[in-house]
Amino acid sequence: xxxxxxxxxxxxxxxxxxxxxxxxxxxxxxxxxxxxxxxxxxxxxxxxxxxxxxxxxxxxxxxxxxxxxxxxxxxxxxxxxxxxxxxxxxxxxxxxxxxxxxxxxxxxxxxxxxxxxxxxxxxxxxxxxxxxxxxxxxxxxxxxxxxxxxxxxxxxxxxxxxxxxxxxxxxxxxxxxxxxxxxxxxxxxxxxxxxxxxxxxxxxxxxxxxxxxxxxxxxxxxxxxxxxxxxxxxxxxxxxxxx
Amino acid sequence: xxxxxxxxxxxxxxxxxxxxxxxxxxxxxxxxxxxxxxxxxxxxxxxxxxxxxxxxxxxxxxxxxxxxxxxxxxxxxxxxxxxxxxxxxxxxxxxxxxxxxxxxxxxxxxxxxxxxxxxxxxxxxxxxxxxxxxxxxxxxxxxxxxxxxxxxxxxxxxxxxxxxxxxxxxxxxxxxxxxxxxxxxxxxxxxxxxxxxxxxxxxxxxxxxxxxxxxxxxxxxxxxxxxxxxxxxxxxxxxxxxxxxxxxxxxxxxxxxxxxxxxx
Numbered sequence: 001x002x003x004x005x006x007x008x009x010x011x012x013x014x015x016x017x018x019x020x021x022x023x024x025x026x027x028x029x030x031x032x033x034x035x036x037x038x039x040x041x042x043x044x045x046x047x048x049x050x051x052x053x054x055x056x057x058x059x060x061x062x063x064x065x066x067x068x069x070x071x072x073x074x075x076x077x078x079x080x081x082x083x084x085x086x087x088x089x090x091x092x093x094x095x096x097x098x099x100x101x102x103x104x105x106x107x108x109x110x111x112x113x114x115x116x117x118x119x120x121x122x123x124x125x126x127x128x129x130x131x132x133x134x135x136x137x138x139x140x141x142x143x144x145x146x147x148x149x150x151x152x153x154x155x156x157x158x159x160x161x162x163x164x165x166x167x168x169x170x171x172x173x174x175x176x177x178x179x180x181x182x183x184x185x186x187x188x189x190x191x192x193x194x195x196x197x198x199x200x201x202x203x204x205x206x207x208x209x210x211x212x213x214x215x216x217x218x219x220x221x222x223x224x225x226x227x228x229x230x231x232x233x234x235x236x237x238x239x240x241x242x243x
Numbered sequence: 244x245x246x247x248x249x250x251x252x253x254x255x256x257x258x259x260x261x262x263x264x265x266x267x268x269x270x271x272x273x274x275x276x277x278x279x280x281x282x283x284x285x286x287x288x289x290x291x292x293x294x295x296x297x298x299x300x301x302x303x304x305x306x307x308x309x310x311x312x313x314x315x316x317x318x319x320x321x322x323x324x325x326x327x328x329x330x331x332x333x334x335x336x337x338x339x340x341x342x343x344x345x346x347x348x349x350x351x352x353x354x355x356x357x358x359x360x361x362x363x364x365x366x367x368x369x370x371x372x373x374x375x376x377x378x379x380x381x382x383x384x385x386x387x388x389x390x391x392x393x394x395x396x397x398x399x400x401x402x403x404x405x406x407x408x409x410x411x412x413x414x415x416x417x418x419x420x421x422x423x424x425x426x427x428x429x430x431x432x433x434x435x436x437x438x439x440x441x442x443x444x445x446x447x448x449x450x451x452x453x454x455x456x457x458x459x460x461x462x463x464x465x466x467x468x469x470x471x472x473x474x475x476x477x478x479x480x481x482x483x484x485x486x487x488x489x490x491x492x493x494x495x496x497x498x499x500x501x502x503x504x505x506x507x
Binding site: 050 | 271272273274389392393395396397398399400402403404405447450451452453455456
């Protein structure tokens with residue numbers, strides 16, 4: 001069974017229709033990236049999937065009791081609310097302290113366990129959100145521009161962590177990203193969105209379609225060649241780099 | 244023991260402080276200070292309706308407060324921000340309430356009585372009603388605690404966890420409605436709204452967890468009641484405003500300590 005089945009989805013805000021006739025599905029363990037210009041309905045698509053907005057037409061079917069780990073685009077954290085990182089991460093679900101610490105370790109921020117959420121920097125915040133999303137054994141991670149606010153090395157290591165998590169837990173990933181290099185190298189499938197699905201398929205196929213080139217130009221062809229994902233490569237090398 | 248009016252007043256004040264503590268924290272966290280005030284104003288329409296239809300004031304106020312909260316929650320986020328809608332409904336319901344009362348033959352609504360209440364006139368029945376309300380509010384908040392906290396931190400995170408933030412908002416509104424309904428006759432709108440905001444604001448500087456903030460808020464609210472009532476008795480000042488003055492003094496002390504802590 002697919003984790004997520006989206007059929008003929010339309011989303012409107014008042015009279016303004018931002019998504020029309022979107023069809024796609026996500027299978028177990030695959031990394032799917034949504035790309036598209038600003039205002040193309042990417043965030044609306046994710047919000048519809050998690051149930052934060054109701055579709056105007058069409059249907060979204062989730063696997064029954066699908067466990068979603070969600071990292072929102074920006075979190076306007078209320079600094080008026082006093083809460084430690086640990087409490088925040090363990091808030092939903094019955095999470096013991098050990099798994100909380102190990103999730104923070106995976107996200108690279110275990111030293112922040114006792115810090116106040118309101119005192120974190122943007123990058124630290126994003127990693128804590130990732131750690132929280134990883135807990136409770138999600139079957140799919142949904143990330144809305146999760147690396148926004150991270151610098152280049154930060155976002156590179158974020159994607160490496162994502163890859164590690166996928167390999168360790170086998171969870172699927174659905175993400176929105178503007179880092180076209182990363183998208184093209186790390187995804188199994190790419191969905192190019194602009195109010196509707198312009199084109200979809202493996203990174204190589206999508207990058208060669210006229211629709212994609214019309215939106216993003218030819219520039220990323222080179223990047224694709226440079227960063228093409230090699231499933232045979234050795235991850236121990238990346239890990240030693242991180243150390 | 245309950246024969247003494249000062250003891251009944253103190254117990255009533257502490258009841259309001261305890262019920263208002265968790266609600267006040269959410270009001271501060273969610274930046275909805277205006278929400279408490281708007282609900283309290285709308286309560287005046289509830290008072291008027293109760294008099295017109297010969298219902299209990301408790302019932303009228305509860306229904307109007309919850310209905311207003313529901314309408315505002317449903318309408319917000321489209322073309323109007325929450326505070327705009329609250330402004331519209333709070334003042335309109337207050338006005339409609341006062342106009343309605345003017346049609347009632349033989350009834351003069353003493354606005355001051357509901358603004359300031361009369362805490363020294365608390366009866367045993369009033370006490371029973373207040374503490375039943377406290378039990379309902381604490382039970383409701385305890386039951387929805389995790390969901391409410393998650394929805395307060397971020398609505399989308401709540402949705403992704405299978406929660407419904409709008410439903411949680413309604414639970415909060417219901418608890419607020421209950422608090423105002425049980426307390427309005429006794430302590431008045433001014434004291435309820437003050438108890439919602441000032442102790443929670445004073446507690447913020449000392450705490451690192453949400454639970455600690457709720458408990459500190461309840462303590463600060465109770466101290467304000469005890470000291471305020473005692474002061475009112477000794478200096479013959481109005482009791483409700485005296486309680487608010489003590490809460491305000493505690494807020495100032497807390498702010499100064501918080502200021503010193505961040506600098507030092």
